Amino acid sequence: MYKAIVIGVSAGGIDALGSILPTLPVDFPIPVIIVQHISPVSDSFLSKHLNSICRINVKEADEKEMAIPGVVYFAPANYHLLIEEDETLSLSVEDRVNYARPSIDVLFETAAYVYNKKLIGIILSGASKDGSEGLKKIKEQGGLTVVQDPETAEAEMMPKAAIAATKIDHILPLNKIGPFLVDICKRNRKSQTSTILHQGFLSA
Amino acid sequence: MDVQVTSNQQPATSNPQHENENIEINLLLEAIYLKYGYDFREYAKAHMKRRIMHRLSISGLDSISEMQNRILNDQPFFEVLLLDLSINTTEMFRDPSFYRTLRKEVIPVLKSYQYIKIWHAGCSTGEEVYSTAILLKEEGIYDKVQIYATDFNHKVIEKAKEGVYPIEFIKEYTHNYQKAGGQGSFSDYYRAMYDSVILDKSLKENIVFADHNLVTDRVFGEMNMIICRNVLIYFNRKLQSNVIELFLDSLCHGCFLCLGSKESLRFTGYSDKFETVNEKDRIFKKK
Numbered sequence: 001m002y003k004a005i006v007i008g009v010s011a012g013g014i015d016a017l018g019s020i021l022p023t024l025p026v027d028f029p030i031p032v033i034i035v036q037h038i039s040p041v042s043d044s045f046l047s048k049h050l051n052s053i054c055r056i057n058v059k060e061a062d063e064k065e066m067a068i069p070g071v072v073y074f075a076p077a078n079y080h081l082l083i084e085e086d087e088t089l090s091l092s093v094e095d096r097v098n099y100a101r102p103s104i105d106v107l108f109e110t111a112a113y114v115y116n117k118k119l120i121g122i123i124l125s126g127a128s129k130d131g132s133e134g135l136k137k138i139k140e141q142g143g144l145t146v147v148q149d150p151e152t153a154e155a156e157m158m159p160k161a162a163i164a165a166t167k168i169d170h171i172l173p174l175n176k177i178g179p180f181l182v183d184i185c186k187r188n189r190k191s192q193t194s195t196i197l198h199q200g201f202l203s204a
Numbered sequence: 205m206d207v208q209v210t211s212n213q214q215p216a217t218s219n220p221q222h223e224n225e226n227i228e229i230n231l232l233l234e235a236i237y238l239k240y241g242y243d244f245r246e247y248a249k250a251h252m253k254r255r256i257m258h259r260l261s262i263s264g265l266d267s268i269s270e271m272q273n274r275i276l277n278d279q280p281f282f283e284v285l286l287l288d289l290s291i292n293t294t295e296m297f298r299d300p301s302f303y304r305t306l307r308k309e310v311i312p313v314l315k316s317y318q319y320i321k322i323w324h325a326g327c328s329t330g331e332e333v334y335s336t337a338i339l340l341k342e343e344g345i346y347d348k349v350q351i352y353a354t355d356f357n358h359k360v361i362e363k364a365k366e367g368v369y370p371i372e373f374i375k376e377y378t379h380n381y382q383k384a385g386g387q388g389s390f391s392d393y394y395r396a397m398y399d400s401v402i403l404d405k406s407l408k409e410n411i412v413f414a415d416h417n418l419v420t421d422r423v424f425g426e427m428n429m430i431i432c433r434n435v436l437i438y439f440n441r442k443l444q445s446n447v448i449e450l451f452l453d454s455l456c457h458g459c460f461l462c463l464g465s466k467e468s469l470r471f472t473g474y475s476d477k478f479e480t481v482n483e484k485d486r487i488f489k490k491k
Contacts (some may be wrong), residue, residue: 063466063468064470064471076466079466082248082250083250084250085226085249085250090250090251090437091437091466092251092291092437092438093293093434093437093464094251095293106254110250113222113253116222141219
């Protein structure tokens, strides 16, 4: 039963995310947190654009807010995005990691720490090696690793580096990733519903 | 019973190794506080953990507990860790749009005061302080301003006092300065020397650099403007509230608080004590 999805993407992100995110329903049961490499002076154009074409809610992460289901969070430009033990989102301005800020490794490493094996980590198109170490951490904690098939990627360096770094559970062409997530989380929902009923019973 | 309304009903998965690490980190921060008086206990943990684990991995020590023992008995080693834990990434005219908005919406109000006190809280190595100084000079009000630039890290304050920066950043700083609405030429404010630039000492005349810890120290004066950018993000919610309360107590009515471009008062419990001057650049005014 997964509790969160983290996605890392660089060059080719607009198209890759434009293919995946619109497939997610408005009540997608777990939060999706994304680092898209962007220039430090970018505004929130990408998250606003995706929000307008998706059913699921897409926004830039606000610091200290809780990562909740039904929302896709983007790291803001020039800040690293981290996940806290209590599942709230934190920002930092530490040095660039793999020349990037936001860095995928930073998000993935903190997410692996918090969600352990209940995490899905996805690496998409990009011309960088950022994310490989992070994906490796996710695998070490028992999480599920997914990489976009390099043949379908606008920039294949990042998916290839991820594949070389650790065991990948699924290498999927871009158009299969969205449906894969919807499907795996449908099964998620079934088991979550029974948990909520149980909890409700206990607190009555 | 307090029930959190989220469909992730159980706490994030437990993992004995991580639980132990978290305990060790809390003990380490407690040790630092008890021994040296620096209070990192309410800082946002994910970032602290990264910094601690990074130092651990390059120090050759085997565990956080071993590092705790070392910092208690080896002050120079502690000072190295302290530098790791002080967040030092800054640049001149960072977020140029902030400085443009300052010129447009804040300076005209400050001009109406006979004497202006500005507090740069968490000033790190000083780049943003000198940026403010340049802006005040160009707006013609530097002479009636007193700037207090503080940070809890003494080494970093010493660097800030020098006003010497690596020449490799000059191109970026010049670009930022221009985008911030700089009215002169950025090179008027420094001279180059080997691989450094030395900022003009006229910029330092009305700046006092001092040690001050936002967590443990109290109000030291009444300010017309407080600039504290990208410092609060490192604090947990409780500490953020405490610091905003400190700022409220340090500000005159109708005076300004400037935060980092993604920081907000939303979770601090004090947002109703401020009105928003500029949402995009996070400039607020005490009601």
